[in-house]
Amino acid sequence: xxxxxxxxxxSRLNLPSINLRAQAIRDWKADEARLSCLPRDPVVVSLNxxxxxxxxGWAPPDSCDFRHGPGGTAEIRRxxxxxxxxxxxxxxxxxxxxxxxxxxxxxxxxxxxxxxFVAKSMTSWRTSSMEPTSLQWFxxxxxxxxxxxxxxxxxxxxxxxxxDQSYNQRLAQLGSADPASYATVDLSAASDTVTWSLVKDxxxxxxxxx
Numbered sequence: 568x569x570x571x572x573x574x575x576x577x578s579r580l581n582l583p584s585i586n587l588r589a590q591a592i593r594d595w596k597a598d599e600a601r602l603s604c605l606p607r608d609p610v611v612v613s614l615n616x617x618x619x620x621x622x623x624g625w626a627p628p629d630s631c632d633f634r635h636g637p638g639g640t641a642e643i644r645r646x647x648x649x650x651x652x653x654x655x656x657x658x659x660x661x662x663x664x665x666x667x668x669x670x671x672x673x674x675x676x677x678x679x680x681x682x683x684f685v686a687k688s689m690t691s692w693r694t695s696s697m698e699p700t701s702l703q704w705f706x707x708x709x710x711x712x713x714x715x716x717x718x719x720x721x722x723x724x725x726x727x728x729x730x731d732q733s734y735n736q737r738l739a740q741l742g743s744a745d746p747a748s749y750a751t752v753d754l755s756a757a758s759d760t761v762t763w764s765l766v767k768d769x770x771x772x773x774x775x776x777x
Contacts, residue, residue, distance in 0.1 A: 633708035
């Protein structure tokens with residue numbers, strides 16, 4: 568176990584002398600081009616039927632649910648990502664001004680993500696999208712409402728445990744002892760292949776998608 572842990576640790580090291588950014592950019596562009604040509608998968612209809620059932624009774628976020636998260640955004644580095652710095656940037660979003668949340672009408676709407684690449688292992692980088700501050704503020708509110716919904720849902724609360732990892736740890740132990748019982752699926756560039764059109768198709772007809 569110690570040898571395996573040591574070797575696994577070495578494979579996750581980032582080597583500053585090796586610049587993998589160019590390859591990461593090429594891979595990201597290739598994924599974007601491939602996704603733009605994919606036909607609609609019939610399985611999405613089944614997923615939408617399931618999602619409509621799961622989202623029944625979902626309540627929109629309360630005003631107190633919206634807040635700033637701890638991480639960096641498209642405009643701010645993580646090291647400087649405090650509320651005092653983020654709050655003025657909400658004025659860059661016209662929707663917040665329209666709703667009366669901010670009092671300064673912006674010159675233009677700014678909802679541009681920033682694509683960055685971070686080390687995944689010693690031989691590859693991971694693509695990450697940093698949200699603009701205003702969208703991140705909205706997402707925190709939607710996340711709070713979804714968290715409440717899953718916590719009270721009679722089925723979802725039994726299979727999704729976001730605040731307690733012991734459930735997943737037990738399943739991992741069972742899968743390790745008996746590979747035929749449980750397994751995980753690890754997809755390459757999984758998050759990069761979740762397109763906006765796919766999200767709309769899966770959540771179509773639910774109160775979450777308006």
